[in-house]
Amino acid sequence: NAGVTQTPKFRVLKTGQSMTLLCAQDMNHEYMYWYRQDPGMGLRLIHYSVGEGTTAKGEVPDGYNVSRLKKQNFLLGLESAAPSQTSVYFCASSRQGGTQYFGPGTRLTVL
Amino acid sequence: ILNVEQSPQSLHVQEGDSTNFTCSFPSSNFYALHWYRWETAKSPEALFVMTLNGDEKKKGRISATLNTKEGYSYLYIKGSQPEDSATYLCATPTGNQFYFGTGTSLTVIP
Numbered sequence: 001n002a003g004v005t006q007t008p009k010f011r012v013l014k015t016g017q018s019m020t021l022l023c024a025q026d027m028n029h030e031y032m033y034w035y036r037q038d039p040g041m042g043l044r045l046i047h048y049s050v051g052e053g054t055t056a057k058g059e060v061p062d063g064y065n066v067s068r069l070k071k072q073n074f075l076l077g078l079e080s081a082a083p084s085q086t087s088v089y090f091c092a093s094s095r096q097g098g099t100q101y102f103g104p105g106t107r108l109t110v111l
Numbered sequence: 112i113l114n115v116e117q118s119p120q121s122l123h124v125q126e127g128d129s130t131n132f133t134c135s136f137p138s139s140n141f142y143a144l145h146w147y148r149w150e151t152a153k154s155p156e157a158l159f160v161m162t163l164n165g166d167e168k169k170k171g172r173i174s175a176t177l178n179t180k181e182g183y184s185y186l187y188i189k190g191s192q193p194e195d196s197a198t199y200l201c202a203t204p205t206g207n208q209f210y211f212g213t214g215t216s217l218t219v220i221p
Binding site: 031035040042043050058059096097099100103104105 | 154156160200207209210211213214
């Protein structure tokens, strides 16, 4: 099992560009999450999904959109990147209330 | 937004020392408390999931206790080794969301 995978691992964008981060899990988990990690801020939830076709906002959703068209995939989109979105992005999946399994992270720099 | 706090923010100990740190969380509507270990350049990995007041969990030299009535959990590391150097995160779920503390960064000096 690959667990949770994320693509890409690194990306540099210019302000105003768009991109999509892909998260995939092979553990048949219902719940999937996108977090961002910034120095001194810990992990902050951007959006999450409790099942295929469902999404919900987390703590810091502004500037991001998500989609969960397939149970195993959770996509995070940045429509118009801003320097404030420079961060490390982690995807995670879990059963309801259970242990979260994290992907390796995507380091995004917005110039 | 749930306020999950961890202390201290960072800790430096000598190899062989035992150490502990704290996670505080709101005691109302408690469901579970998770501990994760996060090594530099890697992703967080689960250590423990604790649900009952008075729970104690152990994994090798690492153990944790839980007090849901007063809203805290302690993580203990006995005889710290350099490979224990990492950030230790706690998190608690509320509804469908998880709220993480900012972590305790542990450095074990050989």
